[in-house]
Each structure stands twice: as C-alpha cells, then as structure tokens.
Amino acid sequence: MESKIEVVGLNAGFGSTHVLKNISLSIPRNRVTAIIGPSGCGKSTFVRCLNRIHELVPGAWVRGKVLLDGKNIYDSDADPVEVRRRVGMVFQKPNPFPAMSIFDNVAYGPRIHGVKDVHRVVEESLKKAALWEEVKHRLSHSPVSLSGGQQQRLCIARALAVKPEVILFDEPCSALDPVATAKIEELVLELKENYTIVIVTHNMQQAARIADYTAFFLMGELVEFGETAEIFENPRDKRTEDYITGRFG
C-alpha cells in the first residue's frame, strides 16, 4: 500500500481546546479511506488539517506533519493555496455559489488559476461528476434549480475542475435521499481510480460499502485503523466494536 498522505504526530485545536491528539496515519493512494467516530471526536478537524483550512478559523492551531507525496504541507515554504488546489474538499451541505450559473460554479476555480480552455475543463469536470447529461442544456441556469443530489455533484465537479489529487468529503450524503446517496457513492468508487479519497461519515454502512480503509476516532485520538472489512467483521479494539455495533457509552 503506497501512501499519498502521511500524517505524523498531528495535534490540532482551537485556543485552549486540544481537539486532535497525536494522530499518525497513512492515507493510501487511489483508495477510499473513511473516518468514523462519534460527534466531537475530531473527524472534521482532522480532514480540515489535510488541506490547511482548519487554520482559517480564528484561534485554530496545528502542530505535527502532514506529508503530501512526502512534502510537509505545513513547511514554511508551502503555499496554502496550492495545497488546497491539490487537496479539494466537498462539504456536508451542497454549497454551490447561488448567484453564479451552473457553468460559472465549475469555471470559477480554473479561471482563478488562469486556465485557458475553461469550457473543456467544465465539461470534463461535469462528466467526471456524472452530472453533464443532466445539466448540459441548462448550463446558464442557477444551481438553485438543481436537486440536492445534483447540487452535491456540482460541488464535486467544482472540486474536480482545479485538478486535485486528493478529495476530502465531509459527510457528503447526510442531506441526501437514498437514491442521491447511491449516486454519490458510485461516483466516489469511480473517482478513486484517479484520486485519493478521504470521507468523513456518520453512516457506518456507507463506510462499509465504499471505503477500502477505515479509521476510528474517539475523543481526538485514533483508536484503530485498518482494512474496512476487518474493522467491520473483527475489530481489534473493544471501543471500535462498541461504537460500530451501537453499544457505545
């Protein structure tokens, strides 16, 4: 298993609150890694440290290393904007820019990065996000007219448009119905051919269905990390077992 991201001794928090405690973890390249754990365990903070958006919150701090292809993204010479281009993110609630057209939502990133052939990039990204056929005749429409699932796929297309290497999903299906969820899951499985995926989820079955590897976080600590099938059939740590079987606490 070749790792895309190597997290070494990561600590993070807000002011005097210590959220992540000494996390070390290898995220395999071209695989789906799920992060599970109860609310407040630090899952979201963890993924937000992987593309340096945690630090955008006032009072937030990070210590430790996050090596992306061997290079620490927290080195003083690392460019956070470039890190965020390489490590894209899709959030819990679909958040397309409401005042922009469908086309401009996807074109926004490439334009900022000075890409010339924006039309081609937009079409490619919408195709990769399995949305092209549904929107190709209404690219100038507002994204507000799309369903929740379509909006989420638009956000995925927007993330893909800047040609990232890693995509972080923070509970991407929690606001979607089962049909839209199935489409996103199918898409994630297709995307792992070309991208490294990290997905935070509260849905145990979703983690079991789509992740190759699963990490269980509890109170800011990494309790267990391993192949998903192993975690769900025969977890090594009793706390993991108690959580996934719903006997927690």
Next chain:
Amino acid sequence: MPRTPLERGMEEIRSEVIRLGGIAKQAVLMSVEALKERDMQKAARVDELEEESDILNLHIDENSLKLMALQQPVARDLRFVNAMIKISDNFERIADLAQKIAEIAKKYEERELLKPLIDIPRMASTIAEMIELDLEAIERHVSPDTEKLVEKDDLLDELYAQIYNELISFMLRDPRTIDDATDLLFVARYLERIGDIAAKTGARVVYMVEGRRVWVK
C-alpha cells in the same frame, strides 16, 4: 438497559439454534438405539426429528437474513449471525446423517444384526457429549473447550478404524456377511462424519466469540 431489536432478534436465533442442536443430538442417539434394539418406532421417530430439523433450520435461515437486512449487524453481532447460519446448517446435516442410520436400522426389522453393537453406541454417546459442549458454549456465549472436542473427535476416529478393521475381517472370512457388514460400516462412517461436523461447530463458536480462527481437527 432495554434490549434493542437486534439483540432480541439475536437471542431468538440463539435459542432456536440451541433447540436444533438438541434435536440433532436426540436424532443421533435415537438412530443408533433404533439399530441396536431393532426398534422401528424409534427409527420412525428419527424421521420426524429430521423433518423438524429441516423446518427449524429454514426458519433460522430466514430470521438471520431478515436480521441482516433490517438491522445490519457488524463486528461481533455479524460474526454471531453468520455463525448461527452455519451452525444451524451443521445441526441439520447431523440430523440428515442420523436419518441415514435410521434407514439402515429399518432393514433389520425382521433379521438379526451381524454382531452385537458395542463401539457404535459408544460413538453415538461421544457425539452427544460433543454436541453438548457446543450447545453450552453457544448458550453462555463463550468458547467451547476445544481440547476436549479434539480428544473426543480423536476417539471417534479410533473407534471408526477399529470397527472398519473388524468388519473387513468379517467380510474376508465369509463373503455372505458383506451386505450386513457394509451396513454397519456405513453407520460407523456416518457417525465419524457427524463427529467432524460437531468439532467444526466448536471451531465456529470460537470465531464467533473471539474473532480467532481455530481448527478443531
């Protein structure tokens, strides 16, 4: 803490599997008694037990599938449901083999057996002890004493070898005994096979409880 639907469903399956194990054990003992005593009523009773085991096994299978579909068990719960499906099949298979013994017993309603049965009833009682070890472990949700299971399975293998040699010598001495000797040889073979299944059941209980693979053989 009140029990969840998953826990209630699991307990129901557990008690059905224990009941099925009891039926399998009774079928083995009764089939050998039917043969030994040439008791056709007992042979007929084995048929009934086999039918009961089929119905119960099917019911356990349906309940387990329903539980997986609706409650999505994972980790120890998943291992439990999976083990119950397999063990239920094992017990049903034991009842099938017992019925084959009862079929042989039915051939002897009007005639004597080749020889008085000593080792074959011993095999049956050893099997009953093995099934009891399995059932107690399932009931208490602990690993069975695998050393004891291995010991008893070894004893069954020895008894089978002994019976085999004895019957072969009968056949060599007098070819007219071939038909009757083959019947008893089959009975011993079925019992030896049942012992293997009871041992494998114990190994499955270990995996269910501890998540550790063991081979009881």
